[in-house]
Amino acid sequence: MSPAERRRTLEVLDRLERAYPDARCALDFDTPLQLLIATILAAQAQDKHINTVTPGLFAKYRTAADWAEAPLDQLEVDLKPTGFFRNKAKAVKATCQALVERHGGAVPEDLDALVALPGVGRKTANVVLGNAFGHPDRVATDTHVLRLSARLGFTEETDAAKVEADLEARWPAPRRTRACHLLQFHGRQVCVARRPRCDACPVNDLCPSAFRVEAEAKDEAAARRPRPAKKVGKKTKKAGPARRGR
Numbered sequence: 116m117s118p119a120e121r122r123r124t125l126e127v128l129d130r131l132e133r134a135y136p137d138a139r140c141a142l143d144f145d146t147p148l149q150l151l152i153a154t155i156l157a158a159q160a161q162d163k164h165i166n167t168v169t170p171g172l173f174a175k176y177r178t179a180a181d182w183a184e185a186p187l188d189q190l191e192v193d194l195k196p197t198g199f200f201r202n203k204a205k206a207v208k209a210t211c212q213a214l215v216e217r218h219g220g221a222v223p224e225d226l227d228a229l230v231a232l233p234g235v236g237r238k239t240a241n242v243v244l245g246n247a248f249g250h251p252d253r254v255a256t257d258t259h260v261l262r263l264s265a266r267l268g269f270t271e272e273t274d275a276a277k278v279e280a281d282l283e284a285r286w287p288a289p290r291r292t293r294a295c296h297l298l299q300f301h302g303r304q305v306c307v308a309r310r311p312r313c314d315a316c317p318v319n320d321l322c323p324s325a326f327r328v329e330a331e332a333k334d335e336a337a338a339r340r341p342r343p344a345k346k347v348g349k350k351t352k353k354a355g356p357a358r359r360g361r
């Protein structure tokens with residue numbers, strides 16, 4: 116990365132830091148186990164909504180063994196409000212069974228051990244390490260981080276693992292977990308998916324996508340729109356049999 120690009124990256128992070136001093140992990144939790152479960156439940160759901168469901172769940176299921184030993188049909192009932200509850204019930208139960216069998220019920224503070232758990236990918240593992248264990252150097256590529264990294268020109272990759280590697284190379288290690296929080300807040304409040312509010316964005320002079328996303332989306336929509344059928348002229352009468360000359 117060039118020195119100018121490094122300066123731009125740090126300036127973006129500094130300005131977002133000033134704009135969102137309260138940025139933090141959007142999921143509520145007290146323990147690594149709670150954050151691990153909440154992150155699994157947050158798939159295909161809004162974090163805010165998950166925060167309304169987890170207090171009741173965490174009061175009922177206090178340990179990994181509680182989740183692991185719960186009957187699947189009971190878990191499905193309890194997880195129904197989170198959406199996709201059948202898959203989530205299976206995932207949570209399998210994850211907690213593995214925690215009990217492999218780690219005595221504790222959540223391991225180790226990336227390889229976390230991603231070896233069923234239902235836990237790199238994003239979830241990095242969320243847990245960065246937030247529940249306080250590692251400052253974790254890049255969790257959730258939907259906001261992926262979208263904003265592309266718009267801000269921090270990566271040209273679309274594969275989450277490659278984006279993670281690009282961001283690790285670009286962001287100073289002590290600022291990475293924090294940078295994810297900043298992008299998540301900015302992605303929720305200003306750089307939203309469909310119509311980013313570039314006019315209100317504190318980094319619009321540093322962003323290669325400024326004022327282009329919406330225009331490009333309109334162009335794409337216009338290109339996809341079916342073209343009106345060409346006007347066809349008046350139907351001509353079917354030619355009758357050729358007149359015989361007299």
Ligand code: SF4
Binds near residue numbers: 266267305
């Ligand atoms: S200028 Fe627009 S596209 Fe760029 S980060 Fe800001 S809101 Fe997003």
